[in-house]
Amino acid sequence: MKLLPRTLAGAVHSAITSAQSAGALPAFDMPEIDVRPPKRAEQGDYAVSLALGLAKATGMKPLDIANAIAAHLTRPEFIAEVEVIPPGFINFRLDETWLRDQVEAIIAEGDKAFQLDLYAGKRAQVEFVSANPSGPITVGRSRGGVIGDTMARLLQAAGYEVEREYYFNNAGRQMRNVGSSLKIRYLEALGKPVVVPDSGDDTFYQGDYLIEFAHDLIEKVGESWVDSDWHPFKDYAEERMFGWIRASLARVGILHDVYFNENSLYESGAIWKVLEALEAGGYVYRATVPEAADSEEVEEAGDKGEAVWFRSTHLGDDKDRVLVKSSGEPTYTLPDIAYHVNKLERGFDLLVNILGADHGAQYKVVQYGVQALGMDPSKIHVIINQMVRALRDGKEVRMSTRRGVYDTLDDLIEQTSADAVRYMLLARSADSHLNFDLDLAVKRSNENPVYYIRYAHVRCAGIFREAAARGVSDDGADVSLLGAAELGFLRKALELGEVIDAAARFMEPHRIAFYALELANAFHPIFDNVRVMHTEVPPELAKARLRFYRAAQGVFARVLDLMGMSAPDVM
RNA sequence: GCGCUCAUAGCUCAGUGGAUAGAGCAAUGGUCUUCGGAACCAUCGGUCGGGGGUUCGAAUCCCUCUGGGCGCACCA
Numbered sequence: 001m002k003l004l005p006r007t008l009a010g011a012v013h014s015a016i017t018s019a020q021s022a023g024a025l026p027a028f029d030m031p032e033i034d035v036r037p038p039k040r041a042e043q044g045d046y047a048v049s050l051a052l053g054l055a056k057a058t059g060m061k062p063l064d065i066a067n068a069i070a071a072h073l074t075r076p077e078f079i080a081e082v083e084v085i086p087p088g089f090i091n092f093r094l095d096e097t098w099l100r101d102q103v104e105a106i107i108a109e110g111d112k113a114f115q116l117d118l119y120a121g122k123r124a125q126v127e128f129v130s131a132n133p134s135g136p137i138t139v140g141r142s143r144g145g146v147i148g149d150t151m152a153r154l155l156q157a158a159g160y161e162v163e164r165e166y167y168f169n170n171a172g173r174q175m176r177n178v179g180s181s182l183k184i185r186y187l188e189a190l191g192k193p194v195v196v197p198d199s200g201d202d203t204f205y206q207g208d209y210l211i212e213f214a215h216d217l218i219e220k221v222g223e224s225w226v227d228s229d230w231h232p233f234k235d236y237a238e239e240r241m242f243g244w245i246r247a248s249l250a251r252v253g254i255l256h257d258v259y260f261n262e263n264s265l266y267e268s269g270a271i272w273k274v275l276e277a278l279e280a281g282g283y284v285y286r287a288t289v290p291e292a293a294d295s296e297e298v299e300e301a302g303d304k305g306e307a308v309w310f311r312s313t314h315l316g317d318d319k320d321r322v323l324v325k326s327s328g329e330p331t332y333t334l335p336d337i338a339y340h341v342n343k344l345e346r347g348f349d350l351l352v353n354i355l356g357a358d359h360g361a362q363y364k365v366v367q368y369g370v371q372a373l374g375m376d377p378s379k380i381h382v383i384i385n386q387m388v389r390a391l392r393d394g395k396e397v398r399m400s401t402r403r404g405v406y407d408t409l410d411d412l413i414e415q416t417s418a419d420a421v422r423y424m425l426l427a428r429s430a431d432s433h434l435n436f437d438l439d440l441a442v443k444r445s446n447e448n449p450v451y452y453i454r455y456a457h458v459r460c461a462g463i464f465r466e467a468a469a470r471g472v473s474d475d476g477a478d479v480s481l482l483g484a485a486e487l488g489f490l491r492k493a494l495e496l497g498e499v500i501d502a503a504a505r506f507m508e509p510h511r512i513a514f515y516a517l518e519l520a521n522a523f524h525p526i527f528d529n530v531r532v533m534h535t536e537v538p539p540e541l542a543k544a545r546l547r548f549y550r551a552a553q554g555v556f557a558r559v560l561d562l563m564g565m566s567a568p569d570v571m
Numbered sequence: 572g573c574g575c576u577c578a579u580a581g582c583u584c585a586g587u588g589g590a591u592a593g594a595g596c597a598a599u600g601g602u603c604u605u606c607g608g609a610a611c612c613a614u615c616g617g618u619c620g621g622g623g624g625u626u627c628g629a630a631u632c633c634c635u636c637u638g639g640g641c642g643c644a645c646c647a
Contacts, residue, residue: 034587053628318574358642383645386640429584449594454609455607458608477596506587510585534605
């Protein structure tokens with residue numbers, strides 16, 4: 001599949017060059033040629049406005065520039081008409097014969113329809129979810145999960161070879177607290193004298209799931225762990241938690257290829273190598289306070305002891321960061337930098353990181369670290385998604401794994417459906433806050449766009465069921481019989497490549513969700529008017545229309561797959 | 572206080588400096604159904620938070636103000 005706007009941009013580029021050598025246009029720096037569909041259908045299928053911006057550089061009227069470009073333009077085979085419109089737009093119209101032939105092209109490509117090769121031979125890695133195994137996946141984390149997995153699918157569609165990675169830390173204080181919390185639940189379940197901390201103790205995980213784990217543990221090991229410290233409890237909790245997390249994610253089609261343990265960076269010595277390299281570059285110093293500290297801060301610090309600092313301010317940071325605490329223990333910054341160094345060393349051309357807004361500031365420090373080590377920070381791309389508010393009865397439901405009050409991904413799926421969760425969490429720009437209305441999501445009504453989109457696929461499937469029953473086939477269909485309504489849908493369908501391209505380039509996976517709705521919107525009116533098995537439809541036309549619906553169904557299947565949703569034949 | 576982010580139709584939100592700012596839902600009025608009505612058509616609805624600026628052209632870029640959210644640890 002090739003991208004029509006890119007091909008057109010190339011044609012315009014050549015037209016400008018040849019107009020210049022013919023003397024019809026003066027010399028100027030070639031601007032970026034942005035070809036896109038105009039808002040209004042009567043303005044054609046694609047348009048460029050660059051002549052408007054060239055007036056100053058050329059000293060010519062935009063209309064004259066546009067005419068000069070149009071006169072030297074070699075029309076690609078898919079364009080039927082080139083039109084210059086005041087004040088200087090150049091509009092292109094697709095060739096309808098070519099457009100009808102796309103029915104066959106789409107069918108021929110099958111489930112690879114609209115697969116692009118823009119990044120052939122390039123490898124991308126998407127790191128997402130990356131929650132520590134201390135509790136179930138929450139609604140907030142689910143958003144990052146859906147965004148990350150959809151981004152991975154879109155990058156694949158754009159031509160990247162993609163790996164999905166989950167980064168976790170099972171050695172921190174959080175996990176120790178989980179271990180000791182489980183031990184308390186274990187002793188409690190055995191009727192041993194133990195005080196269960198109340199919600200005021202934030203080292204204790206209140207979640208009910210630990211009670212369940214404790215009972216399962218007793219069935220497995222009986223009372224033999226009564227005198228054990230928190231370690232085996234942590235290990236057991238971690239294993240159970242990871243099983244749960246993976247299962248929850250799998251329910252919405254999220255599967256990671258690699259689970260990367262932060263602890264391995266300690267075990268391999270990678271973090272110390274990074275520290276040495278930073279030091280060799282002159283980016284490290286030892287002090288009780290940062291170099292920029294004023295006397296007040298010096299006083300406050302007192303006799304804290306020396307920490308190891310990263311001189312990130314030399315790269316533009318607003319303050320230096322501690323890499324190793326005065327206790328000798330590294331902060332999270334050091335392994336974070338080491339992790340990204342590790343990722344870059346694995347040879348990826350693109351690293352995408354999905355982070356919640358609450359972790360958003362950290363990536364900059366990582367970029368400074370990578371930069372300090374002479375590596376290319378521009379390969380790292382971060383998608384920061386704003387918080388999710390879960391609303392029930394119009395009121396916010398607060399979420400906290402530690403307090404045991406939470407809305408999990410499992411809850412959402414059970415109350416709605418896996419497809420609804422995927423769509424709802426995707427159909428919003430990552431930059432904006434997302435209100436997940438739990439009541440609305442429960443409703444099985446057409447307020448939910450999920451049904452509308454899937455229904456398009458279901459309706460196609462219905463046609464083929466009926467066609468099979470009546471012995472109608474699309475073999476040897478003549479697509480030249482297709483009418484204006486079908487062409488309208490095909491125009492919309494052909495935008496899919498551009499949507500994939502833009503979503504991959506701008507790292508904006510929500511685009512596919514909006515496109516899907518637009519595509520469904522283009523489909524349903526046609527379904528009503530373009531009948532296949534109506535008594536008044538001649539057999540040859542029925543055959544052509546059936547062929548059209550086969551292509552349409554394929555496009556919906558592809559779009560749903562890109563969103564990680566199912567494409568059912570019935571619902 | 573500083574940084575990031577958001578503010579667009581009654582609600583939820585799209586909108587890559589270009590042509591008359593768009594969807595979905597809600598509301599109102601129609602269609603009355605051969606393949607699934609979870610549908611279709613029409614209407615209503617906007618000082619793009621306020622104010623400046625840049626530009627031939629601004630919802631979009633810059634400045635500023637207002638109001639939300641998230642950060643700003645030798646926590647992760």
